[in-house]
Amino acid sequence: MEKWFLTMKKADFQEIAGRFHISPITARLIRNKDLTTMEEIDAYLNGTISDLYDGMLMKDMDRAIEILSEKIREKQKIRVIGDYDIDGINATYILQEGLVRLGAEVDTDIPDRIRDGYGLNRLLIDRAISDGVDTVITCDNGIAAKEEIAYGKKLGLTVVVTDHHEVPFTEVEGEKQYQLPPADAVIDPKRVDCPYPFDGLCGAGVAYKLVEALTEAMGEDSTDLDDLMENVAIATIGDVMDLVDENRIFVRQGLEMLKRTKNLGLRALMECTNIPKDGINPYHIGFILGPCLNASGRLDTAKRALELLEAKELREAMVLAEDLKVLNDSRKELTEKGVKEAMDQIEASELKQDKVLVVYLPECHESIAGIIAGRIREHYSRPTLVLTKAETGVKGSGRSIEAYDMFTELNRCRDLFLKFGGHKMAAGVSLPEENVEILRKRLNENCILSWEDMAERIHIDMKLPFAYINEDLIREFSLLAPFGKGNTRPLFAEKNLRVYYPQIVGKNQNVLKFQVQDPAGNRMEAIYFGEAKKCLEYIQRKQEMAFTFYPSINEYNGRRTIQLTVVNYQ
Incomplete structure (x- = not known):
């Protein structure tokens, strides 16, 4: 089920086009990204490293720098404790590399997904103590490790938290009471008292800000750290952060460096x-x-x-x-097997009627629960939690939809969990096995979304007649790159289109090639990736179609043609 929406933001597109030497079509696409002032548009098109914010604006950054510069001078042993995903791995590398370049005595530890689970635990702290570690720096974790950090502090550890996840809270009479861990410094742009202008950094981005500010505070040249922007870019994309503001600069710069x-x-x-x-x-x-x-x-x-x-x-x-x-x-x-098992379970049970899908796959490898949840979410357009049997109890990962704040909804069920954390669109949980069915029922009882709210929303930038599409315009669209979450590729639409010569190709039979003609007689090459057979059957039943698409230049055997990649059809 899809609902198509045409974005209709207003502005003086001719003025924007003239100011930035672009076409009015590209000006409209930029305005659709909620950029209203000329300054915002200029930053979007021309932002550079020099436009990145000062990390010292982050709450507790000054305290962290004071602690770490002293520990480095005293040659105290520092340990970076990261996480086992792409963001945590790159954040760990950035902190270690940055500290090594400042002459620190530093090593790293990353929890084992199965044995340790996410984030800090007592085992990691005990290991640090037995190895003679004086100071622990977390990255991409730590904000929810209140008890573990209290335990480490009691044993004499100095603890600096760097994280980007939501700060845990309890609700008292409708008011959120945030619970920070008792670390010596807590750097997280999601803190409500953090004045940093952008709270959308990944864990690696926060780690980079710390080593950059620390390098400058110790009298060294922070431009020597520029190569680490590659790792920030990889983590930002891999952790599916919005490619806006600083993230856009990090990714654009990092891709060039790569x-x-x-x-x-x-x-x-x-x-x-x-x-x-x-x-x-x-x-x-x-x-x-x-x-x-x-x-x-x-x-x-x-x-x-x-x-x-x-x-x-x-x-x-x-x-x-x-x-x-x-x-x-x-x-x-393993993922393909798990996805099939999850879909079979949903289709054969009352789960199919649930608005929030809670799928329990005891035999599934817990490490791929999040990927399976993402695939199920895409297929059914519903928030999804996939749970698996762990060494103790049940563990799982959730992936959400735009209309559903997963972190807030799980927080309302926090009494069912041994541990949970995450943000609006994704979360991780652990709970006793007997609470699985209770969780499923409570999430669905609490869900106030209608089925219409949950329909996948297709946001179309504008109608684009074929007569306007040429190579110069397509090349100009590259000014809007890099594309990803929060800065999606422009999506266009046209209706009353006729399809000619449809043909399924590709070794997996999942590509449909065809020609498409508009009412004015303009004809274009087109390609559709996905359920090609289903799309072909639909086309064969219809005289005219509406498509959403984006144009690109296809080069094959020295021949260049304009090709439309079809994304949705009606």
């Missing part, structure tokens, strides 16, 4: 996965490079992905990269 990266591990991984270095884009990171880094934390240990980033010999890097690729191939097979 084309000539000196990091042997990243070079090896791009090579063995056939990513074109000169043309690397968010798709390559989100769907090829990122899943390989994530696969280590899912099926093995995330320390292997960290070793890849740290590799100093090309041969070592190539071996590690190949290992990660093999792990990711194995993860894909």
Whole structure:
């Protein structure tokens, strides 16, 4: 079920076009991104590293710098404790690399997904104490580790938290009471008392801000850290953060740096996965490079992905990269099996009537629960939690839809959990097995969304007659890149279209190629990726169609043609 919406933001498109030397069509696309002033549009089109905000604006940054600069001077042992996903791995690397360059005595620890679970726990703290660690810095975790940090403090640890997740809260008479952990410094732009202008950074972005501010405070040149923006870009895309504001600058800059990266591990991984270095884009990171880094934390240990980033010999890097690729191939097979099992369970039970899907797959590998939840969410357009049997109780991951704030809704059920955390669109939980059915019922009883609210919303930028589409316009659209969450590729629509010569192609029979003609007789090549057979059957029943699409230039055997990639059809 889809609902199509045409975006109709108003502005003087001719003035914007003239000011920035772009077409009125591109000016309309920019205005659709809720950019209203000329300053905002200029920052969007022309933002550079120099426009990044000062990390010192973050609450507790001054305290963290004071603590860490003293620990570095005193040669105290510092340990970075990260997380096992793409954001946590890159954040760990950024902190370690930044601290090493300042002469710190630093090492790292990343929890094991199965044995340790997410974030800080007593085992990690005990390990740090027995290894003679003086100071722990968390990254991409820690904001919810109130009891664990209190335990570490009691044992004499100094603790600095860097995180980007929501601050846990309890509701008392409708008012949120936030609960910060008792660390020596808590750096998280999501803190309500943090004056930092942008709260959408990933964990690696927050880590970068800390090492940048620390480097400057210790009298060193922070531009020496610019290469670490590659890791911020990878984490920002991989953790599906909105590509707006600072994130847009980090990703655009980081992608350019990746084309000539000196990091042997990243070079090896791009090579063995056939990513074109000169043309690397968010798709390559989100769907090829990122899943390989994530696969280590899912099926093995995330320390292997960290070793890849740290590799100093090309041969070592190539071996590690190949290992990660093999792990990711194995993860894909497990995912397909899990998705099928989840869909079979939904279709054969009363789950199909639920607005919030809670699917329990006891035998599923817990590391792929989030990926399966994402796939189920896409298929049914409903918030989804996939739960699996763990060593103790049940663990799981959730993926949400635009209209449903998953973190807030889970917070209303917090008495059912042993542990939970996350944000509006995704979450992780652990709970006793006997609470699984109670959770499912309570989430659905609490859900006030109508089925109409839950329909997938397709936001169309504008109607675009075929006569306006040419190579110059398509090239101009690249000014809006990089595309991703929060800065989606422009989506156009046309109706009353006739389809000619439809043909299913591709080894998986999931590509439909055809020609499409508008009422004025203009004809274009088109391609559709997805359920090609279903699309073809629909086309064969209809005289005229409406499509959403984006245009691109297709080069094949030296021939250049304009091709429309169809996204939705009616």
